[in-house]
Amino acid sequence: MLSQPLSRGSVHIQSNDHSSLPVIDPKYLSNPIDMELLAQHVLEIEKIASTLSLSKVLKQPLRRGDPASHLTTVDEAKQYLRDRVISMWHVGSTCVMLPREKGGVVGTDLRVYGVDNLRVVDASALPTISTANLQATVYAFAERASDIIKAA
Structure with a gap:
């Protein structure tokens, strides 16, 4: 694989x-x-x-x-x-965090481009899939997302 x-x-x-x-x-x-x-x-x-x-x-x-x-x-x-x-088993990157001009759906602030008040905080926003178990990566991503959201 x-x-x-x-x-x-x-x-x-x-x-x-x-x-x-x-x-x-x-x-x-x-x-x-x-x-x-x-x-x-x-x-x-x-x-x-x-x-x-x-x-x-x-x-x-x-x-x-x-x-x-x-x-x-x-x-x-x-x-x-x-x-x-x-x-x-570990499908992800379906609404990837990348610049919009490179096909991204979510910005570094986790907001969906062109949609008000919608953020994505799960494996679908990861730019690449980890070679480790995806769950640990999602936990780390969610921790960082909580900091981003609280700061906003």
Whole structure:
């Protein structure tokens, strides 16, 4: 998995009807760097799992859960990923804190651009996802947010 993907998807309201679902496009692996990194990783994972240190904790011989995952080229790995990639558990950065001209939704004061009296204080505003458990990062973010809000 990519802990810190560069690809950015989008979430858009499609109607003023509150019961209408938003249009969500995760754009998985749309950044070419993400695709290249993950494809190279997929090709190397068996070597990594076979190293001395990991072979002691992983059941040997290694077995593939998906027969189609026996890949030998970068192009095969990329196609495999295009067909199967999904998100992981810690989704975030959906209304990222960045300058508006760079696609940001929230400023450093945590206010949503163009909306009065609305701040975002959760994992969706984080510019990148931590490689650690996301909950600890959100706690730290919330602590800082409380200082920002109190100061305002």
